[in-house]
Amino acid sequence: MIIYKAKYFISGLLAAVILVTMAACEAQPAAAGVDGSNSLQAQFVEVGSYIYYKVVYNAANRVMYAVSDGPHNRGTFTLLVNEDGSPMIWKG
Numbered sequence: 001m002i003i004y005k006a007k008y009f010i011s012g013l014l015a016a017v018i019l020v021t022m023a024a025c026e027a028q029p030a031a032a033g034v035d036g037s038n039s040l041q042a043q044f045v046e047v048g049s050y051i052y053y054k055v056v057y058n059a060a061n062r063v064m065y066a067v068s069d070g071p072h073n074r075g076t077f078t079l080l081v082n083e084d085g086s087p088m089i090w091k092g
Contacts, residue, residue: 043058043060044057044067047064052068052069052070053067053068053069054066054067063079063090064087064089065077
């Protein structure tokens with residue numbers, strides 16, 4: 001009988017720890033964009049759209065990225081670099 005009570009106690013304690021951990025990991029607000037907005041559209045400007053990816057640049061520093069837009073992989077940012085390894089800067 002004591003073994004069953006200990007199992008219930010440990011299960012309840014484990015559930016409480018998981019709930020507290022999940023509550024502490026709540027989403028943090030994104031940093032404000034150039035115009036004070038929190039949306040990604042305000043932070044990134046699209047300069048090219050292709051079948052499985054888009055080319056965007058950061059509105060604050062003009063650094064260019066490729067963003068995946070495929071059916072199985074969407075939203076992965078990849079930094080675009082020049083031949084010397086430095087980040088590509090939008091000059092348009």
